[in-house]
Amino acid sequence: MNRQQRLKLYDIQHRAFNEGTVEQINNQWIFFDEETDEATMLEDFIHQEIEIFRLNRWRKGILNEPGKIHCGKEVILFRDHDLIRIRKHLVxxxxxxxxxxxxxxxxxxxxxxxxxxxxxxxxxxxxxxxxxxxxxxxxxxxxxxxxxxxxxxxxxxxxxxxxxxxxxxxxxxxxxxxxxxxxxxxx
Structure with missing residues (x-):
């Protein structure tokens, strides 16, 4: 089993993501966790992998600044109430x-x-x-x-x-x- 196969097992784990929605409030992007209802500044997740649900599928990218995900060469801008998920970190x-x-x-x-x-x-x-x-x-x-x-x-x-x-x-x-x-x- 190589590293890629191990990572694939990580990807299919339940509860691997914090899912929720984003809203822009007072010119700041806020993440609302669906499970806990906690609100977190999106800037806390800068340079992390984030997925956004667009066109009936999850699009994976990097949050380089609040409100924008870089998916390869494409930049996706957030809209209020977009569904996103942020990968949890392992202990x-x-x-x-x-x-x-x-x-x-x-x-x-x-x-x-x-x-x-x-x-x-x-x-x-x-x-x-x-x-x-x-x-x-x-x-x-x-x-x-x-x-x-x-x-x-x-x-x-x-x-x-x-x-x-x-x-x-x-x-x-x-x-x-x-x-x-x-x-x-x-x-």
């Missing part, structure tokens, strides 16, 4: 962790998490012990992650041992008591 330690695990473990972790109705963007806490072992020949320990999808909480323990064999074990525990364990061993 940094989770992003580093996902970059550090092998392709099989990455795929199994993401698909299992998704099957439990959670997204990697639901992560509210991640302790990545693996990042502290970068210079070690034998790497073993546990990473801890907590996910909240607004309906349930999921705690994940990632037990790893990278030495003669590569062993990744993920233990998923939901607040309902449901538990699921997956393990991948590569010799």
């Amino acid at each position: 940094y330690s989770l992003e580093r962790l996902l970059d550090g695990v092998n392709d099989d473990a990455f795929f199994q972790f993401i698909t299992t998490l998704n099957s439990l109705n959670f997204s990697i963007y639901d992560c509210i806490y991640c302790y990545n012990h693996l990042s502290f072992l970068s210079d070690e020949h034998r790497k073993d320990g546990v990473n801890f992650m907590v996910f909240d999808n607004q309906e349930q909480i999921c705690n994940v323990q990632h037990h790893f041992c990278y030495y003669e064999k590569v062993n990744d074990r993920f233990e998923f525990t939901l607040n309902t008591g449901k538990r699921l364990i997956i393990e991948k061993i590569i010799s």
Whole structure:
């Protein structure tokens, strides 16, 4: 699995975006989050990837100044009540962790998490012990992650041992008591 295939899995995650509308108020563009009803100055998202819904499809571009998205060579100007979505950022330690695990473990972790109705963007806490072992020949320990999808909480323990064999074990525990364990061993 190459980097592009991994990014494709990121793209299809639920709750990967903050969706809402924009309005110009007092010559300033404001983003109104559909889920939380929070209002945010659009200038807070300068130089970030933003998508705008135009002509029945999402158009991806970069917000270089409030009110304008650059989609390649085209510039799209906002209109009041345009529907936009802004990609959420992953918790940094989770992003580093996902970059550090092998392709099989990455795929199994993401698909299992998704099957439990959670997204990697639901992560509210991640302790990545693996990042502290970068210079070690034998790497073993546990990473801890907590996910909240607004309906349930999921705690994940990632037990790893990278030495003669590569062993990744993920233990998923939901607040309902449901538990699921997956393990991948590569010799």
